[in-house]
Amino acid sequence: TIERLTEIFRSTILVPCTACHYCMPCPAGVNIPRNLAIFNNMYAERSFIRRWQNKRSYRALAGSEKKLTAERTNGKATLCTNCGACIPKCPQSIHIPEELSKIDVLFRRIWPEKAQAGKQNLSASSI
Numbered sequence: 001t002i003e004r005l006t007e008i009f010r011s012t013i014l015v016p017c018t019a020c021h022y023c024m025p026c027p028a029g030v031n032i033p034r035n036l037a038i039f040n041n042m043y044a045e046r047s048f049i050r051r052w053q054n055k056r057s058y059r060a061l062a063g064s065e066k067k068l069t070a071e072r073t074n075g076k077a078t079l080c081t082n083c084g085a086c087i088p089k090c091p092q093s094i095h096i097p098e099e100l101s102k103i104d105v106l107f108r109r110i111w112p113e114k115a116q117a118g119k120q121n122l123s124a125s126s127i
Contacts, residue, residue: 012044015099016092023086023096029068029075031061032086032096039103058107077103 010016017036026032034057041054061076062068068075077100086096 013040014043015040015094017094018092020091022089022091025073026075026080027083027085028079028081029062029065029073030077030079030100031074032100034061034074035077035100035103036094036096039099039106042106055107077101077107080104 015036017033017040019033019037021033023032038054038058042051045051045054058076062074063076063078065079068079080097080100082097082101084097090096
């Protein structure tokens with residue numbers, strides 16, 4: 001039945017984001033829907049190739065403010081400043097900064113040295 005399929009689908013995702021883009025644009029330049037989709041895909045995929053593709057997709061996102069422009073707000077979860085501007089805009093009632101924090105932690109575990117370098121670049125650019 002449709003209800004059973006819906007239940008199975010929902011059990012395979014961590015964040016119920018529908019990619020409606022109401023949360024966009026993010027003042028910090030984070031591509032919120034893309035980050036959440038990558039997070040869900042990392043959780044749902046068991047294939048090594050698919051997981052590698054998701055990691056690669058995350059690496060393609062901008063990791064520093066220098067790589068962002070007004071037209072290209074395609075930033076990683078790391079750039080989230082927890083301003084909360086996205087929260088009231090989300091029709092799914094997702095606490096987006098909290099989810100972005102989880103994504104940041106996940107990818108720090110995968111590439112600890114790259115995550116650390118990104119944080120240093122971010123703090124150096126805010127001086």
